[in-house]
Every structure is written in structure tokens, then in C-alpha cells.
Amino acid sequence: xxxxxxxxxxxxxxxxxxxxxxxxxxxxxxxxxxxxxxxxxxxxxxxxxxxxxxxxxxxxxxxxxxxxxxxxxxxxxxxxxxxxxxxxxxxxxxxxxxxxxxxxxxxxxxxxxxxxxxxxxxxxxxxxxxxxxxxxxxxxxxxxxxxxxxxxxxxxxxxxxxxxxxxxxxxxxxxxxxxxxxxxxxxxxxxxxxxxxxxxxxxxxxxxxxxxxxxxxxxxxxxxxxxxxxxxxxxxxxxxxxxxxxxxxxxxxxxxxxxxxxxxxxxxxxxxxxxxxxxxxxxxxxxxxxxxxxxxxxxxxxxxxxxxxxxxxxxxxxxxxxxxxxxxxxxxxxxxxxxxxxxxxxxxxxxxxxxxxxxxxxxxxxxxxxxxxxxxxxxxxxxxxxxxxxxxxxxxxxxxxxxxxxxxxxxxxxxxxxxxxxxxxxxxxxxxxxxxxx
Numbered sequence: 193x194x195x196x197x198x199x200x201x202x203x204x205x206x207x208x209x210x211x212x213x214x215x216x217x218x219x220x221x222x223x224x225x226x227x228x229x230x231x232x233x234x235x236x237x238x239x240x241x242x243x244x245x246x247x248x249x250x251x252x253x254x255x256x257x258x259x260x261x262x263x264x265x266x267x268x269x270x271x272x273x274x275x276x277x278x279x280x281x282x283x284x285x286x287x288x289x290x291x292x293x294x295x296x297x298x299x300x301x302x303x304x305x306x307x308x309x310x311x312x313x314x315x316x317x318x319x320x321x322x323x324x325x326x327x328x329x330x331x332x333x334x335x336x337x338x339x340x341x342x343x344x345x346x347x348x349x350x351x352x353x354x355x356x357x358x359x360x361x362x363x364x365x366x367x368x369x370x371x372x373x374x375x376x377x378x379x380x381x382x383x384x385x386x387x388x389x390x391x392x393x394x395x396x397x398x399x400x401x402x403x404x405x406x407x408x409x410x411x412x413x414x415x416x417x418x419x420x421x422x423x424x425x426x427x428x429x430x431x432x433x434x435x436x437x438x439x440x441x442x443x444x445x446x447x448x449x450x451x452x453x454x455x456x457x458x459x460x461x462x463x464x465x466x467x468x469x470x471x472x473x474x475x476x477x478x479x480x481x482x483x484x485x486x487x488x489x490x491x492x493x494x495x496x497x498x499x500x501x502x503x504x505x506x507x508x509x510x511x512x513x514x515x516x517x518x519x520x521x522x523x524x525x526x527x528x529x530x531x532x533x534x535x536x537x538x539x540x541x542x543x544x545x546x547x548x549x550x551x552x553x554x555x556x557x558x559x560x561x562x563x564x565x566x567x568x569x570x571x572x573x574x575x576x577x578x579x580x581x582x583x584x585x586x587x588x589x590x591x592x593x594x595x596x597x598x599x600x601x602x603x604x605x606x607x608x609x610x611x612x613x614x615x616x617x618x619x620x621x622x623x624x625x626x627x628x629x630x
Contacts (some may be wrong), residue, residue, distance in 0.1 A: 193542060195219050200547040207540070208586045210579055212257040214310065217265055220539050223532040224259055227525070230518035231263050231480070235270060238435040238478045243469035247443075247495075247505070248482045250525030253579030256482040259525070260439045263480065267437050268306045273317065273428050275299040275421075276439035284446060285461040287414050287454075292461075296417035297394045299438060315389055318370075321431035322377050325349045343378065350374050353430040357423060365410045366423045372406060418465060425477035435476035443483030447494055459498035466504065466521070488522065528578055533563050536578070537585050544589045553592060558600045562588060565604060 195203075199216040206213035207220075227248075234244035250256045264274045277283060277298035284291040302311040329345045337345070354367035369388050376384035387405050394412040396402040402411050412420055425436040449455045462481070468474040488495045488505075496502035505522050516526075528536070537559045545552040566581050592600050 193219065193539075195543055195546055197547060200543050203543055204540075204547055204586060207582050208590075210253075210583060212261045214261065217258070217262050219543060220536065221262055222536040222539070223528050224255065224262070224525075226516065226518055227259055227523055228262065228266070230523065232266060234478055235267050235272065235435075235437070238272075238437070238476055239270075241429075241475050243472070243474040243476070244478045245466045245469040245521060246478075246480045247488060247522045248480060248525065249485055249488050249522055250482075251484055251577065253577030254525050254527070255578050256525060257441055258578075260441055260480060260482055264304070264437070264439060265309075268304060268309060271306070271434040272437050273313070273433050273435075274302075274304045274437045274439065276302050276304075276441070278442040279440060279445040280442065281445060281448075284449070284458055285418075285440075286457045290414060292414035292417055293394050293412065295440075296412060296420070299421070300393050305433070314392060315385075317428070317431060317433075318373055318385075318389070319377070321353075322346075322350075322374060324432050325353075347374075353427070356430060357426060360423055360426065361419045362410070362416065363423060365408055366420065366427070368408060369406070370427070372408075418461065422468070422474050422477060426475055429476040435478065437478040437480070439480050439482075441482040443481050443495070444487040447483070447487035447490065452493075455493065456498060459495060459501055462495065463498065463500050463504075466501070485524070530563060530567070533578070533581060534559055536582070537562065540582065540585055541589060544586065544593070548593055550593060554589065554600045558604060561601065561604045 195216065199219070203213045203216040203220060231246065234246065237244055248256050248259055260276070264276060268274055277295055279285075279295065282291060283295040283298055285295060286292045287294075300314060303313045303317070304311050305313045305317065307313075308316050326342075326346050329342060329349060333342070333345060350371070354370055357363040357367045357370075360366075369391055373385055373388040376382075376388065384406075390396065391402060391406060391408070391411070394417065396405075396411045399409055399411055403409050421436075421438060428436050446455060446458045449458065465474075465479055469477065469479060483495070486494060491497055491502065496506065507517075507520070507522075516524075534556070538556070541552055541554050541559070562585060563581070566584060588600075588604070592598055592603070
């Protein structure tokens, strides 16, 4: 496969640094077909006016973030707008010191479309909406109408969108800001347009400031930011997109909150989102959250410590290991098979050789030996993750590239790459690779 060097560099450098690349995922996606199919089925429901909510659960380095970014790429290609954010001590779902609003700001900052995949697409979306309405009016009425008549017809169509939002919570204020933006665009008033964008980004700190600059007596805050996400989803559909997908990763940061009451408030916000999507109170909106098994299933501090969520999300009587329900609200990631890891290493070796312009010397047998070496340590079957394997393999490729005198087969066999797993585990021989059928 041929891959542009800038994308190859982004993929290799990101993976070596232990993070998921924002571009080039299609070149390295391996496995996860069931998970991707299940999530894309949700996307079809969202496009039809429904809503969905899913948890992606897996331990650190198991591929949660990779799966989220893969879905992100898929849905942007399907005409969706994607907003993603990682939670942190400063970004939560609910807070009293701006933590909830900080998450909203991050989501809007990362608003992405197919033509603006790197984020920052809010202004593009608003301008595209107005241009689309003007083009629609021109197509329906031709060029015979006057400029004044065209503006009147455009205004009517704009108000059709605005009126559709009025019935929703905070819909009147949201629609009022859209109207201000539209009139500013008509008048070439870039300063007012910038102020509206600032409001939508949640950057007004006081109502007085917003009232003075825009004439609206409301701002987005910690308690109501999610209501505006629902408004955005409906507006985006009216603006010509198929819906909105919200990706929230690092749910473990809520689990780490020391104050139990604060944690419960955050879990209550999750419950609100979950109920809204399942009960039809949200439209054209999908929400996917990523977290570790502990932060979800711990009944003392995790999501399951909130009984209303545990009763909705926990597996029923028929759930058991080895049998997967991909229609459940919680999707548990299973480890990649040895065969899938081999395919992944082959892809990475190909990308690495193209990036640095050399003839690949690592054979398939070398890759098999490498994978056996990685999984031959005590506890590797249950504890080693794709992130660790990928980082080790890229390190191997770097060393062999920079030291052409090294024989890959002998280097791997010599144990030069061996290192102990955390917590003092020792290496061992004799791991059963009977399943590794190449």
C-alpha cells in the first residue's frame, strides 16, 4: 500500500509515543470489525432522527481510543459532525468551578467535519449553513428575482430552521443567536459574527458581557451545557449534515474524583444523557464514552456505584465470557488475536519502510518470532496490550533501520528486546502458541 509521507510520519510518531494518530487510521486498522459494525449501526439510527449511547470498555492501551478515532473517521465520511474530548481533572461532565463548561468548550473546539477533520469547524458550519440556504433559494427561484426578494426568501428559510429549535430547552436563545449571525453575515459584519461564535464556544463569562455585546441575557454554563449539545445536533441536521456524534474518553477521571458527592453528580449527568438518548428526548445525536473496566464496574467508586446506572448497564443473567452482545450499551474490548497482531505488524513494517525509504528486511517469520517473544512473559496473555506491542515493534524497526549490520532474526532470538512486565513478573518460556495458526 502507498501512503503519503506526512501521514506515515504522523502514524509512526504517534504510535511510538503511545497515542492514537488523528490521521491515517485506515492504513493500520486491524480487527474490531464487530465493534465497528455495531457502532455504525447506531450511526444509521442517528441519521434517521434517533439517538444512541454506548460505553467502550477496555484497559489502558487495549484500543479504546483507537476505536473511537476510527469511528470518528468513518462517521465524518458519512456526513456527520464529530465533537470529541478527553476528560481530565479540569474537564468533567458536571462541576461547580467550570469543569462541565470546560468539557463543552473542548467539544466545540474539536468540532470536526469531513472537510475540517482537525477540528475548529464551527465557523465553517455556520457559513456553510447560510450559503446552503442561499443556494437553495437561487435554485428554486432562478436569477429573475431581485436582491431584496432573494434576501426575503433566504430569511424565511432561515426562520424555518430557527422555529424548529424554539420548542427545545434554551432553543429560543440558541435560535436568537443564529438569527444574529445570519443578519451579521448578510451585512458583512464580521465583528458581530465573531461575537456569536464566541458565545457558541461558551467563552462569555458573565451574562452582563453577553447582554452588552449581543443583547442576549443568557450564557452557557456548567449545569446546562449538555442542553446546547442537543440543540447543536438538531441544528446540524437542519444545516445539511446527517447528525452529531460526541466522543468522550478517559472516563477514569470521574472515577478518580475523591469526593463521593461530586462523583455522583457526574454520574447523574451520564444518567441524564443515557435516558435522553433512549427515551427520544435527543435527536440526531450519538454519544460514546470510553473507560477502563474498573472505572465502569467498581461498585464503590465507578459508574456502577450509581445504582440507577448499574441497573441499566450491567449484564443480565445470560451474559457470560466468550459470548458477546454487541447490542448492549456496554461494549467490552477483547484482546487482538495473534493473527491480528501479525497483520498489524506487517502494516507497520510497510509504513515504516516507506517513511524512511529503505527495503524492508524484517520477514514474516521475524514478525512471528517477535510476537511470540512479546507474549512469552508471565501474565502477557491477560495484561499485555496492543499499545505495548506496537511501541516495542516500532522500536525494533527503528533499531534495525539505523543499524543495517544487525540481522533481524538473530537480534530477536538473542533476547535483546526482552524486558519484564510491571509488578516484578519474570519472563518465561513455554507459552502455548497453538492458536497462532499462520
